[in-house]
Amino acid sequence: MVVLAKPAALEQISLVRSPSVEDNFGAGLPVVDLAADGAAGEVVRACERFGFFKVVSHGVGEGVVGRLEAEAVRFFASPQAAKDAHGPASPFGYGSKRIGRNGDMGWLEYLLLAIDGASLSRSSPAPSSSLRDAANKYVGAMRGMARTVLEMVAEGLGVAPRGALADMVVGDGAASDQILRLNHYPPCPPLLQNLMPNCSPTGFGEHTDPQLISILHSNSTSGLQVALHHDADAGDHQWVTVPPDPASFLVIVGDSLQVMTNGRMRSVRHRVVANKLKSRVSMIYFGGPPLEQRIAPLRQLLVAGVGNGEEEEQSRYEEFTWGEYKKAAYLSRLSDNRLAPFHRQPPPVANPLA
Numbered sequence: 001m002v003v004l005a006k007p008a009a010l011e012q013i014s015l016v017r018s019p020s021v022e023d024n025f026g027a028g029l030p031v032v033d034l035a036a037d038g039a040a041g042e043v044v045r046a047c048e049r050f051g052f053f054k055v056v057s058h059g060v061g062e063g064v065v066g067r068l069e070a071e072a073v074r075f076f077a078s079p080q081a082a083k084d085a086h087g088p089a090s091p092f093g094y095g096s097k098r099i100g101r102n103g104d105m106g107w108l109e110y111l112l113l114a115i116d117g118a119s120l121s122r123s124s125p126a127p128s129s130s131l132r133d134a135a136n137k138y139v140g141a142m143r144g145m146a147r148t149v150l151e152m153v154a155e156g157l158g159v160a161p162r163g164a165l166a167d168m169v170v171g172d173g174a175a176s177d178q179i180l181r182l183n184h185y186p187p188c189p190p191l192l193q194n195l196m197p198n199c200s201p202t203g204f205g206e207h208t209d210p211q212l213i214s215i216l217h218s219n220s221t222s223g224l225q226v227a228l229h230h231d232a233d234a235g236d237h238q239w240v241t242v243p244p245d246p247a248s249f250l251v252i253v254g255d256s257l258q259v260m261t262n263g264r265m266r267s268v269r270h271r272v273v274a275n276k277l278k279s280r281v282s283m284i285y286f287g288g289p290p291l292e293q294r295i296a297p298l299r300q301l302l303v304a305g306v307g308n309g310e311e312e313e314q315s316r317y318e319e320f321t322w323g324e325y326k327k328a329a330y331l332s333r334l335s336d337n338r339l340a341p342f343h344r345q346p347p348p349v350a351n352p353l354a
């Protein structure tokens with residue numbers, strides 16, 4: 001991967017404002033103030049309607065974010081051979097253009113780091129001790145936010161205990177499956193697209209994240225787009241650009257949270273379009289449960305209506321463990337609908353004329 005700019009210049013000044021930023025989503029972007037009264041209800045509403053939301057008043061210090069971003073910029077600006085020494089990503093480590101093992105390509109380079117408990121795993125070494133230290137502080141902050149958000153999801157859905165979901169990902173004793181990903185999308189100027197092999201507008205192809213939640217931070221370079229829900233499964237997407245905001249985070253609903261809420265919350269398809277002029281740097285925390293965790297709708301959601309004379313709700317999904325789902329995910333292509341094979345067929349509707 002060619003890095004076109006030195007560290008200090010990675011955040012270049014945009015000469016042309018992308019026409020889609022703000023014009024597309026405008027005031028509709030779901031924003032949740034985590035410190036406000038009623039935040040739990042807002043979190044649930046946003047996850048049900050959009051599958052993602054922007055978080056403000058998150059309490060994460062600028063220094064924690066800035067330090068890791070500076071480390072990421074420094075690493076991505078280092079000589080190619082130094083970066084390659086930490087690759088190829090299999091799945092952890094440094095990767096360039098190749099995403100996963102099944103032929104997906106993007107105009108990016110990245111560092112995938114495994115998390116063990118509350119800090120980076122010693123088995124997927126970080127490129128430097130300063131990056132490791134910064135990443136560990138950042139992971140601590142992301143775990144805190146994951147707990148807050150997942151507790152709010154439980155509270156907002158009326159599920160007890162409050163920690164039912166959060167403990168799966170950030171519980172003290174849980175051998176959960178967390179990942180930290182640092183992405184760098186170099187600019188992809190249209191005039192140079194013919195000259196630069198693999199420079200394409202696709203930074204990161206469309207996909208859903210398989211875990212429960214992802215928490216994304218980016219610098220001020222646009223590129224992230226999300227699919228508005230209605231007919232996403234039918235392939236009828238309306239892509240909208242999410243304006244970048246380095247002061248906030250984006251929480252993204254993953255496939256596993258969709259299943260655990262029996263489809264009330266929907267994992268959201270998203271992708272990154274490479275910026276023509278500026279480098280985009282993003283940092284994403286993925287919160288998954290332990291491998292043996294059963295991924296199935298929370299019991300309290302299925303029986304919620306029973307007291308009111310309603311029948312118990314049936315699960316819309318075949319049962320699986322996170323380990324099984326993860327294995328299947330790693331055999332899939334990025335854009336695959338990974339939940340499709342696990343959808344239960346709805347019971348046949350009785351024919352009143354028969």
Ligand SMILES: C=C1C[C@]23C[C@@]1(O)CC[C@H]2[C@@]12CC[C@H](O)[C@@](C)(C(=O)O1)[C@H]2[C@@H]3C(=O)O
Nearest residue numbers: 091099100104209210329330331332333334
């Ligand atoms: C093509 C792939 C890359 C991915 C593993 C997969 O086979 C399908 C899911 C992809 C994804 C998307 C969200 C995260 O970025 C990621 C780390 C994950 O857990 O699932 C990536 C995987 C990857 O880049 O290795």
Ligand SMILES: O=C(O)CCC(=O)C(=O)O
Nearest residue numbers: 181183204224272282284
């Ligand atoms: O880089 C981004 O903004 C999003 C990347 C992403 O969706 C991912 O790494 O799964």
Ligand SMILES: [Fe+2]
Nearest residue numbers: 207208209270
């Ligand atoms: Fe993603």
